[in-house]
Structures are given as structure tokens and as C-alpha cells.
Amino acid sequence: xxxxxxxxxxxxxxxxxxxxxxxxxxxxxxxxxxxxxxxxxxxxxxxxxxxxxxxxxxxxxxxxxxxxxxxxxxxxxxxxxxxxxxxxxxxxxxxxxxxxxxxxxxxxxxxxxxxxxxxxxxxxxxxxxxxxxxxxxxxxxxxxxxxxxxxxxxxxxxxxxxxxxxxxxxxxxxxxxxxxxxxxxxxxxxxxxxxxxxxxxxxxxxxxxxxxxxxxxxxxxxxxxxxxxxxxxxxxxxxxxxxxxxxxxx
Ligand code: 13P
Numbered sequence: 001x002x003x004x005x006x007x008x009x010x011x012x013x014x015x016x017x018x019x020x021x022x023x024x025x026x027x028x029x030x031x032x033x034x035x036x037x038x039x040x041x042x043x044x045x046x047x048x049x050x051x052x053x054x055x056x057x058x059x060x061x062x063x064x065x066x067x068x069x070x071x072x073x074x075x076x077x078x079x080x081x082x083x084x085x086x087x088x089x090x091x092x093x094x095x096x097x098x099x100x101x102x103x104x105x106x107x108x109x110x111x112x113x114x115x116x117x118x119x120x121x122x123x124x125x126x127x128x129x130x131x132x133x134x135x136x137x138x139x140x141x142x143x144x145x146x147x148x149x150x151x152x153x154x155x156x157x158x159x160x161x162x163x164x165x166x167x168x169x170x171x172x173x174x175x176x177x178x179x180x181x182x183x184x185x186x187x188x189x190x191x192x193x194x195x196x197x198x199x200x201x202x203x204x205x206x207x208x209x210x211x212x213x214x215x216x217x218x219x220x221x222x223x224x225x226x227x228x229x230x231x232x233x234x235x236x237x238x239x240x241x242x243x244x245x246x247x248x249x250x
Contacts, residue, residue, distance in 0.1 A: 004223065005163060005207050005230035006247045007039040007124065008237025009064065009092060010046075019046035020053050025240035027057035033247045034058075036230070039090055040237070044078055051087025062090030062124065065098060068111035080119030091116050092232075094126045094150065096169045106149035113150055117158045124163045124209070124232065125150045127190070131170035139168075143186055144193050156198045163207045164190055165232040171212025173234060180221045180228075183210050187227035216245035223250040 014022060019042045030038055041062040042050045051061045063086075067077035083091060093116065094109035109125065116123040127146040129139045143166065151159055166186050168178050178186075187208045195203035210222050211232035222228050223246075230250065236242040 002205065002207050002229045004036040004250045005039060005209060006033075006036050006243070006250060007062065007090070007165075007209065007230065007232045008041060008243050009095070009211075009232055009234050010040065010042045010237060011064070011097070011234055012043060013238055014042065014046065016046055016049060019043070019050050022238070022240060023050045023053040023059070026243060027054055027059050029240065029244050030057050030059050033244065036247050036250050038247060041090070041092055044086075047083070047088055048086040055087075060090060061086075061088040062092060062122075063088050064092050064095070066091050066093070066112055066116060066121070068108065068115040070115075080115055080121055083121060084119060088121070090122045090124060090163075092124045092126065092165075094146070096126060096128055096167055096172060100169070106146055109146075109150050110152050110154075113162070114154060117154065117161070122161055122163060124165050126165045126167050126211070126232070128167040128169050128172075128212070134168065134170065139186060140189050144189065147190055147193055148197065151194075151197055156202060159194070159198050160202045160205060163209060164194075165209040165211050166190065167211035167232060169212075173213070175213050177213040177215075177218050177222070178210070180225055183222055184225045184227055187225070191227055214246060216242050216249060219246040219249035 039060040063083045093112045098104035113123045129142040191203045207229040209230040209232045214231045215236045
């Protein structure tokens, strides 16, 4: 049985005090959500203080990206070691905003995934098609390509700890979520693909999250599907009420 993971991606929102306050509010209610795992991914500048705030609570902390190198002259970047040092256990990799605005490619997603795994961070690997690709009936091809490339050269034991987030680009921040049928179709395809790449044990254990305009109103219909193991939530994760309502819906 896969434990559901409800993850908040705070993107470039919330200053230090605001991040701590939100973390405190979520932690205060976390005890009543024992059946799901809660995770928050604040900005780098809030990472350490949110981790400190959440110490002793079941709520986990993740970063929103990392560099694949250990250290060096890479202005603006952050390493797995620094993320661990700040108290985080997860890292989002290959978010579509990184792919669209910051030159993230399938190759850099693969490098980052290997580095995260080496550093014992749990990668949340994001995949998803654009609207034009969906309209051209390319969704399954695009997503399977992205997934296959992310796992290239990654051994089974490492793959087994990864989380995948299916985030259709057209659903992110638009208020237009994938229908449960659309999401389930892609999630089932990803699980089958992982089974082919590794085996059914890895596939059955892998958590595949949905992301893209998930809200308290649509969470239940998405999270009750066989292959949807949680959510990666943007907008609705910025308020404790809506984030926790999604957790309750699962
Ligand atoms: P929204 O929930 O705001 O659509 O964002 C989804 C997302 O990008 C999470 O990573």
C-alpha cells in the first residue's frame, strides 16, 4: 500500500516570516493527517528556518531544485549537500517552470536525479505535456520519453525511492485541472513504463503524484483513483486551510 504524499510547492512565494508562519500552521494540524505524508517545499532562503520550525513534526521539507555538481563556481546554484545541511529530505526536479524558463532538459533532469539520489535526497521528478502536445495526441509519448530519460542509468534500488509528479503544463496555475480520467490514463501508463524499466515491485511501490490546479474541490476525485498517490500543489498550498483540506480529501 502506497502512502499518499501531499506536497506543497511554494514556488517563489513567501518571505521568511511568512514561510515560518505557514509551516507552523500546517504542523499544528499535521497530527490529524496521520495517514498521509505532508511535505512543503519553500524557497531556498526559507529552507533552513522552515526545517527548524518543523523539527519534531511529521511534516517533511524539500527544496525546489538543485545543481548536479557537488560544489564549485556555479553562481546562483545550490548543491544537494547544502539542501541536506538545511534540513530537507526531498527535492523537486524538472518542474515545467524550470524546463520552460530556465533551460532544464531531460539530460539535466537525469543528472540532477542521480546527484539527489547520491546525496540521499528523495527526487520528485516532474513530467508533463504542453497543451499543443496534448492536442496533437502526443501526451503519452512525451511523458514516457521524459520519464525514460529521467531514469537513464539509474539502478533499481535508487529508482525505488523516487517520486514522479505528472503535471500537465496546461493545468499549472490555470485553474483548469486534468480530468480524473485524463490523469489516471497517464499515471497508469507511467507505472507500466516503470514496471518495464525495472519490475512490478518498483512500479507498485512508486508514488506518482498529480499536479496542476489541484484544489480542495477537485482533490477527492483525483486522489481516489488507483494510480494517483498524492498531489504536488502550487497555489492551494500557500494557505494552510486549502493545503490541509486537500490532505483531508486523500
Ligand atoms: P498549481 O497548483 O498552482 O496549478 O501549481 C501546480 C504546480 O506547478 C506544482 O508544482
